[in-house]
Structure formats: C-alpha cells, structure tokens
Amino acid sequence: MKNFRTTALSLVSLLLTSTLALAQNKGYEIGDTAMNFELQTVGGSQVSLNGLSNNQGAIVIFSCNTCPYVKAYEDRMIELHQRYAPKGYPIIAINSNDSAVSPGDSFDAMKKRAQDKNFPFAYAYDETQEVIKTYGATRTPQVYLLEKEDDQYLVRYIGAIDNNYQDAASVSEPYLANAVDALLEGSEINRQTTKAIGCSIKWSR
Amino acid sequence: MVASLSRLSFVLFLMILPGFSGKDLPEPDFKIISFEEFESLAAKESEKLRIFNFWATWCAPCVREMPYFEEANKSNTDMELYFISMDDARRPERVTSFIEKRDIQSPVYLLNDVDFNSWIDKVNPDWTGAIPATLFVQADGTRHFHEGAMEEPELLALINQLK
Numbered sequence: 001m002k003n004f005r006t007t008a009l010s011l012v013s014l015l016l017t018s019t020l021a022l023a024q025n026k027g028y029e030i031g032d033t034a035m036n037f038e039l040q041t042v043g044g045s046q047v048s049l050n051g052l053s054n055n056q057g058a059i060v061i062f063s064c065n066t067c068p069y070v071k072a073y074e075d076r077m078i079e080l081h082q083r084y085a086p087k088g089y090p091i092i093a094i095n096s097n098d099s100a101v102s103p104g105d106s107f108d109a110m111k112k113r114a115q116d117k118n119f120p121f122a123y124a125y126d127e128t129q130e131v132i133k134t135y136g137a138t139r140t141p142q143v144y145l146l147e148k149e150d151d152q153y154l155v156r157y158i159g160a161i162d163n164n165y166q167d168a169a170s171v172s173e174p175y176l177a178n179a180v181d182a183l184l185e186g187s188e189i190n191r192q193t194t195k196a197i198g199c200s201i202k203w204s205r
Numbered sequence: 206m207v208a209s210l211s212r213l214s215f216v217l218f219l220m221i222l223p224g225f226s227g228k229d230l231p232e233p234d235f236k237i238i239s240f241e242e243f244e245s246l247a248a249k250e251s252e253k254l255r256i257f258n259f260w261a262t263w264c265a266p267c268v269r270e271m272p273y274f275e276e277a278n279k280s281n282t283d284m285e286l287y288f289i290s291m292d293d294a295r296r297p298e299r300v301t302s303f304i305e306k307r308d309i310q311s312p313v314y315l316l317n318d319v320d321f322n323s324w325i326d327k328v329n330p331d332w333t334g335a336i337p338a339t340l341f342v343q344a345d346g347t348r349h350f351h352e353g354a355m356e357e358p359e360l361l362a363l364i365n366q367l368k
Contacts, residue, residue, distance in 0.1 A: 068263055068293075102265075138352075139335035163320045166293065175322075195325040197259075197291050200266060200335040200353060 027136010030192045034060075034146050034153040037131045039094065039124035040107070042114040047092055047122040049146070049153050056088030057147040057156075057183065059176065062137040063093040063123070065113045066104040067199035070141050072165045074117055077141075080161070080176065081121040089145075089180050091121035096132035097140075097202040105202065129204060139198030145179050156183060159194030234312035235301055237294050240324045243316050246287070247328075247342055254284040254368040257340040259316075259328075261291040262303045266354040267337040271309070273357040278311055283368050290315040291336055341367050 028034060038048040049058060061077065063070050081091040099106035107125050114123045126132055135144055145157035157179035162171040175194050182189045238246070247257060258274055260267035271288070278286040288309065292300050294317035304313055318324060325334050329350035332338055341349040341363070349367055 068261075138333040160322060163322060166295070166319050172320075173322075194322040195332070195334045196321040197325070197334050197336060199264065200337070 027134065028144065028155045028158065030155055030158065032155045034144065034155055035131070035134050036153075037094075037126075039126055039131065041125075042107075042111040042119075042123045047124050049092075050151075052090065052148075054088065055090060055148060057145065058153065059084065059089050059091045059180070060135070060144040060146060061091060061093045061161075062096060062132055062135070062140055062142045062144075062201075064095045064097045064102070064105050064140045064199065064202075065109050066097070066102055067140045069165050069196070069198050073141050073161050074119075076161060076168055078117070078120060083177075084180050085121070087180075087184055089183075093119070093121055093123045094126050094131060095123070096126040096129050096137075098129070098204040101202040101205065129201075132201060137201065139196075139200060142196075142198060143176050145176065145183070147183055157189055157192055159191075160196035163194075165196070235297075235304060235315070236312075237297060237315045237317050240316065240318040240327075243289065243314070244327065246314070247340065248346075251285065251342075252283075252344050254281075254344065254364065255342045256284060256286045256364075257289050257342070258286070259289045259291060259336050259338045259340075261336060262299050263292075264336055268307075270337060270354050270356075270360070271307070273355065273360050275310060276357075277361060277364055281364060281368065284364060286311040288313040343367055 034049070036049045038046050038051075041047045052058060059080070063077075077091055077093065085091070095105055095110055097105035099109075103109075107127075110123055110125060137144070141161060143157065143159060143161060144155055146153040147156045157176065159175060161174075161176045162168075163173040163175065164171045173191075175191055178191070179189045247255070256274065256278075258267075258271070260271065262268070274286055274288075278284060288311055290300050290313055292315055294315055297315060300313060300315055303309070321334060325332050328340060329348065331350055332352055335352055337354050338350070338352045339355070341351070343349070349363075351363070355363075
C-alpha cells in the first residue's frame with residue numbers, strides 16, 4: 001500500500017513537472033513580462049529593450065529573409081514603424097533562423113536585405129535562438145507587442161500583423177495597428193491573440 | 206471533305222486521348238477550394254485513415270517530407286492522402302507545375318482563404334499556423350494533429366498507430 005502511494009505520488013509529481021515544462025515551452029502569454037535581450041543588428045550596433053528610450057513599448061516581430069509571408073509584409077512593417085515609432089512603439093525585427101539550415105537567413109544576407117529594402121527599424125540576429133525560445137514564437141512573421149510599465153515590458157498582443165498578407169488594401173482587420181492604437185488610447189485591445197499561416201522556424205539541429 | 210474528315214478524326218483522337226494516357230494511376234486532382242470545402246472534405250465519412258498535409262511549394266521542410274507521405278500512401282491501401290497547398294491562389298501554375306515536375310500522385314487542393322485567423326483553430330486548436338502541419342482523421346472521425354516536419358520512420362509509426 002505504502003509502495004502504491006509512493007508510486008502514485010511520484011507519478012503525480014512527474015505529471016506536474018512535465019505539465020510545467022510543457023507550459024514553459026509554450027513561451028509568453030498575454031500579460032507576461034518579456035525578457036530583455038541584447039542582439040546584434042545589421043547596422044552594426046546592439047539593440048535591447050532596456051536600451052530603448054523615449055518609448056512606450058516595442059513591437060517585436062520574429063522575421064527572416066526567406067519567408068514569402070515576411071516578404072509580403074516588409075513594406076507594411078516599414079510603414080508601421082514609421083507610423084508608430086514616433087508615438088513610442090518602434091519595431092524590432094528579429095531573425096532567429098539557423099543559417100546552417102536556411103543559408104538565405106545568414107547575417108550577411110540579413111544585412112543585404114535590410115539595405116535593399118532600406119529598413120528604418122532595427123533588424124537583429126538571434127543566433128543562439130535563446131530569445132525566440134523564451135518568447136515562444138513558432139513561425140515568421142509573428143508579432144509580440146510589448147507595453148513598457150515601470151521599466152518592464154509586458155506582453156499585450158501576440159499574433160499576425162493583419163488578416164490579408166496578399167493585399168494590404170483588402171485588409172479588414174489590422175490586428176497590430178488596432179492593438180497599438182488601443183494602447184495609445186488606453187483602451188482595451190479587442191483581439192489579444194491571432195493566428196496566421198507562417199513559415200516554420202529553422203531550428204538549430 | 207478530306208480536310209473536314211481529318212479535322213473530325215483529330216477531334217475524336219483528342220476525345221479518346223485521356224483514356225489512353227498510358228498511366229495506371231489516375232491523373233492527380235488539382236482544385237482551388239474554400240475553407241468550407243476543406244471542412245466538408247475532412248468531415249466526409251470514410252473507412253480509411255485520411256491524411257491532410259498542409260504545405261507550400263516554397264516551403265523547404267514541406268517539400269522534403271512529401272515523398273514520405275506519397276510512399277506511405279502507395280503501400281497502405283487503408284489510407285487516403287490529400288496535399289493541402291497554402292500557395293498563392295493568384296498563381297496556381299506554381300502548384301500545377303510542381304505537381305508535374307515532382308510527379309505528385311495524390312490529390313492537391315489549394316486552400317484559398319487568407320483570413321487565416323478565421324479558420325486555423327477549426328482545423329485544430331493546437332495549430333500555431335506554422336507549416337508543414339498534418340491532420341490525421343481516423344475512420345471513426347477522431348482527429349490527430351502534428352505541427353512540424355516529420356521523418357519517415359516517425360510518419361510510418363504514426364500511420365500504423367492510427368489506422
């Protein structure tokens with residue numbers, strides 16, 4: 001009987017631990033505090049959340065060079081940065097793809113893409129994939145909208161940029177812009193999470 | 206008269222051509238479908254294990270695992286395979302030429318609905334939206350979902366477990 005109880009107990013604790021481990025692997029949820037990161041950008045400097053100044057938050061977008069969905073959104077990302085950086089929400093684009101798996105996503109290729117498109121926002125390389133693993137993004141492009149409160153960054157929106165990657169003019173729900181506008185107005189964000197088809201992350205093997 | 210006769214025989218030749226294409230297997234199906242059409246396809250009653258693989262021509266990990274699915278389909282009479290393409294429906298020729306070049310035998314349906322957030326959870330709530338992803342529908346309607354690429358042994362083991 002005692003044995004049974006011990007086994008049952010250890011089973012329960014095993015289950016609990018694995019559930020916790022699973023929950024941790026899922027990354028951030030709405031309301032969580034996002035970790036600071038310090039990453040190399042294509043411009044030659046470092047970008048970090050703690051290093052931002054005069055801002056209300058940040059729009060972190062897990063991105064890359066090679067995904068057709070990202071390419072379809074690059075012009076919109078430029079436009080969103082130009083619209084919201086002056087209001088305190090700059091975009092930080094992060095490429096976490098392993099260039100050994102996806103050569104088109106190397107740091108050199110990132111520099112070239114940023115130059116060709118004249119990115120006005122920081123485009124940073126998460127070479128160790130530590131940032132994306134902590135945030136829990138699974139695809140590109142995937143947005144984490146962060147609001148700064150007492151020098152901490154709280155996750156307010158996770159998901160897609162809008163609901164039509166093919167045609168900006170046909171978008172009926174600009175999820176990200178709506179969420180930033182809500183934060184700027186101090187009102188509730190209607191949709192805090194959305195999903196979109198995206199390119200899988202090229203994880204290191 | 207001779208000219209019109211030869212034209213007639215040419216038309217007749219064209220009409221019987223598909224029946225003599227020389228292939229044992231039927232020509233692969235290609236269709237552009239709505240999400241509603243996908244849903245009724247996935248909900249159709251069947252005695253077989255039905256597999257819906259979400260992919261795109263530009264997605265390298267998707268393209269890499271496709272032959273594993275096709276091979277499994279050839280050697281399992283009790284499964285049915287569908288490739289659900291996420292390619293741009295404004296350029297269907299990218300998909301049709303891929304089908305031809307890679308000699309894809311299973312039906313390929315291009316799911317044309319870019320309002321992704323409206324339907325991803327209906328396929329499976331666990332799906333984050335990354336591709337490749339695969340939906341397995343068992344004969345009794347039970348659904349099993351896998352996000353991410355699969356190696357051949359992993360796929361075969363899963364098929365054996367589910368069918």
